[in-house]
Amino acid sequence: MRPTVRSRLWAAGTAFVLGFAVANVGVLVVPGVDRWVWLAVAIVLMITGAVGVLLADTARPVSFWAVLGVELMLVLTVLPLLWTFTVATSPGDPPTSMWPRAVSWEPFGGVLAADGLRTSMLTSAAVAAAATAIAMLLAVPASYALVRRRVPGRRWLYLVLVILLVAPLVTLAGPTSVALLDVGMAGRWWSTLPLSLLVALPLASWLSVTVMRAAPWHLRDAVRADGATRRQELRHFAAPALAPGLLVVAGVVFLVTAGDTVAGAALAAGPDAQTLPASLLLAAQTSPAGNSEVAAAGLLWLVPVLVLLLLAPRRIVHLIGRTHR
């Protein structure tokens, strides 16, 4: 639907007034180099307003409310990331401007060189890989059965799955550590596995159900009707229809499990067996001067995340977005 002229003029007016207000705050209130950040935002908004007025009475299918919304979305998403970068490149006391003044790459080097954080990264990766592998092995058949087979109490099982997905993990952290102490299994690197599984298994099942639901099962029926063997069924149906989605699920589960703070902080045997988020939590609590390394580690953490997001954007958006029917 093409927006009306009135709607476009309202959007253009709103963008212009908003830009004018931002410019005023930037000039009159904000000190230092950050003033230019405010002015840049203001200029973009005011240009949107001007273009909106110019194009209001044309046949172009552009909505200036949508343009304004996307601009605000970009500002609110990107500026905090810029602040994280500023903190990461300003060792010592927290910086007082959002725009980085003197960029220092030392904290990044410190994260990669520090034995503690490097070991934490490896521990996180090992625990998350083990939890993801176990979770996927259990979740894939379970989700297949929930979607395609007759399972007694199916809805109740699914409800339990959903409850576990949003359950506060911290409530089970203390009792799990006591339970592990009871049986003498505390104090090992894999002590975090039970809680990590509690993150990984419900998430893997939930996302796998979405993959299974979206699969073209009529193709499997057709392959079967053509007399395909089990192996041929796997090769011609499961591999192309399910494997890519399940691979992305495994990637998401791995990253979410590795990024969980509670399991690592509550159940790690000692500093050498802490996961990355647990080490960062400890670093941030004990030494405020180490915040730049915490931010730097956070930005480095985003590298594998971005790789996954850029490799399979459509599948990830589908997995996360289609969580309802």
Added chain:
Amino acid sequence: MRAPAPTRPQWPRRPVDPNRGGLPWVLPAVLVVLGVVGWPLVVAVRESLFQSSLVVPDDRTFVGIETVASVFSSSTWWSAVAVTLALVVVAVALQLVLAAAFATALRRLTHGTRWLQVLLLVPFATLAVVTAVTWRDGLTAGFAPAWFGYDVDSRSASMAAVVAAEVWRGTGITTVILLAGLARVPSSLREAAVADGATAWQRVWRVTRPAAAPAIAVAVVYRSLDALRALEAPLMADAAAPRTVSTLVWDTTFETFEVGLGAALSLGLLLLAVLVGVALAVTSRMRRTL
């Protein structure tokens, strides 16, 4: 020539259900979940009946439900519940408003929607502890006090940092969920509403909202329970900031090592999560059919 043997009458066979026998596929996952959830739950109930501390392991006294009762009669608990619920309401309301605006904007775009959605997921993928630290620094000692010149030690700045961290982290994923919900609204329905002379508000309230209701319900329930269990941002907040239930559980269990009290608080938080979850799921008519 022998006569053919008389054939036994056969009952008509029931057609074999190709989808039968799903239980063995689900059972391993159920058993593992029972192990990793059931076992700690039993331990939590057991420990809540004792007064015990990891600092003095031998000092363990059976007190029955006294600890649980003391939790529910303590003002610290109810104050933490109030703070937690306030955080949930404010954070989720802000997330929903922003996400609805962003999703509506993205719905109108013809190019680049997928890449913008990927960008929106970056805050959610950022480590929660990093988000908590950077927002705390930004609002209590960094750019915000420098811009607006307020008192860096203020309690409200600490609380604002907790809310901001939670909102920034959750708005992107809420947008993606709501955008998928908006995609369910058939354009023919919106065009019919325009042809019928419906105002913009009527189109939003009577056409878009009902059609996108399942997505809105999922977003509300998921984000509320995620805010309820948020630990990193409240834990990173200034010591003067009021404690949430999650931080109360954490401090009791892992800072002062009072296992019995920690277990009782854990059970209380679980109960709170169940109550909030059920209330929201029922009122928002959440459903996700298999």
